[in-house]
Amino acid sequence: MIILFTDFGIGSPYIAQMKAVLHQEAAGTPVIDLYSDAPVYNPRAAAYLLAAYVDEFPLDSVFLCVIDPGVGSERRPIIMRANGRWFVGPDNGLFNVVANRSQSVKFWEITWKPAHLSASFHGRDLFAPVAALLAQNQTPPGELLDTNSCIQGVWPEDLAECIYIDHFGNAITGLRSGNLSDNMRIQINNHTFSKKTTFSDVPAGTAFWYENANGLAEIAVNQGHAADMLDIKLGNDIVIIPG
Numbered sequence: 715m716i717i718l719f720t721d722f723g724i725g726s727p728y729i730a731q732m733k734a735v736l737h738q739e740a741a742g743t744p745v746i747d748l749y750s751d752a753p754v755y756n757p758r759a760a761a762y763l764l765a766a767y768v769d770e771f772p773l774d775s776v777f778l779c780v781i782d783p784g785v786g787s788e789r790r791p792i793i794m795r796a797n798g799r800w801f802v803g804p805d806n807g808l809f810n811v812v813a814n815r816s817q818s819v820k821f822w823e824i825t826w827k828p829a830h831l832s833a834s835f836h837g838r839d840l841f842a843p844v845a846a847l848l849a850q851n852q853t854p855p856g857e858l859l860d861t862n863s864c865i866q867g868v869w870p871e872d873l874a875e876c877i878y879i880d881h882f883g884n885a886i887t888g889l890r891s892g893n894l895s896d897n898m899r900i901q902i903n904n905h906t907f908s909k910k911t912t913f914s915d916v917p918a919g920t921a922f923w924y925e926n927a928n929g930l931a932e933i934a935v936n937q938g939h940a941a942d943m944l945d946i947k948l949g950n951d952i953v954i955i956p957g
Contacts, residue, residue, distance in 0.1 A: 715744040716849050717771060719764055719779040720837065721754045728835070732778070732842045739846035746771075752878070753948055755783040757808040758869075759877040762888035765811040766928040768799060778837075778845040779803035786833040791824040791840055792864060793854045802845045804836070807866045814865065821864040822856030874952040876902065876933075883939030885946045886932050889954075891925035897957025899923075900931060905944050906955065907933060 716736055722728040729750050736745050748767060753759040760781045768777065782789075782804040790805040796816040801809050805823075813819045824844055831839045844855060873888025880886065885902070900907050900923045910922040918937040921944060926932040931952075934940050941947070 715746055715771070716740065716776045716778055716845050717746045717748050718750065719748045719752060719760075719777055719781075720750050721752045721756075721760070721781045722750055722837075724750050726750060728837065731835075731838045732780075735838055735842040736778075736846055739843055740849045743846070743849045748777075752781055755781070756948070757781045757783075757804070757806045759873065759875065759888065759948065761808050761811040761869075762873045763877050763886070764808070765815055766890075766930050768796075768812055770928075771799065773798035774800070774851075776800040776802065776845045776849045778841055779808055780837040780841060781808055782806065782836065785836050791836060791844075792859070793822040793824060793844065793848070793856055794864070795820045795854075800845075800848045802841050802848065805864060805866075807869075810865050810867075810869050813861070814869065814871075819861055821859040821861055822854045823859055824856045826855035874954065876946055876948055876950045876952065879941045879946065879948065882934070883941040883943075884926075884932050884934040885940055885944075885950075886926065886930055887952050889931040889952065890929055891931045892929060894931060894954065895957060899955040899957065900933065901953040901955055902933065902950050903945055913937070 792805040794801040794809045796812050796819045828839050872890050876885045877888045878886040896909050907921050907923045910924050913936045916922050916936050921935045923933050
């Protein structure tokens with residue numbers, strides 16, 4: 715299957731154009747929308763979000779990932795093979811976290827060129843056709859790279875920031891809950907929260923943090939919109955308070 719992970723926006727025509735290429739070049743391959751509203755222009759935050767989901771998908775899945783504020787610049791288009799799955803997208807740190815958490819990693823610079831390559835839409839013109847090739851078990855159309863040259867800088871194991879706000883107003887952090895003890899509290903914007911297991915553990919209107927279904931620490935309000943009520947925005951820092 716091919717999994718789409720972009721910041722193009724829900725209902726975006728850019729998603730439709732990429733899917734049209736995928737259906738033409740890899741007919742019959744399932745195409746899954748994972749995120750079309752990943753953190754805009756923010757490959758760093760998106761990298762931690764992406765890493766929380768990859769293990770749910772079968773081996774040889776192809777992740778077509780486009781958070782690409784440097785599109786058309788000197789940044790390289792790359793392919794990554796990590797723990798038996800493929801990743802296609804820009805070389806801007808978007809794959810750093812997956813790479814750092816994987817035991818087996820290889821990178822290629824994409825050398826294949828389409829007949830037409832627009833300056834501003836590599837998702838459709840370059841990345842989608844390459845993802846289609848990989849989904850059909852074809853050889854990566856690129857030049858093998860030194861892995862260290864593709865991992866940009868020293869990034870923290872977890873990111874103590876809000877990296878995504880969902881439809882319900884829940885604030886997902888870049889912290890893996892498994893690295894936090896149950897008695898630790900989380901603070902954001904001078905609001906402090908204790909850990910609970912699920913929403914019904916607190917009265918309606920009460921804020922808390924919990925381990926979400928993908929293993930990340932998430933701030934929520936039972937039957938309320940945490941982001942609005944607590945003025946949480948993407949990029950807000952998280953403070954961990956020992957219990």
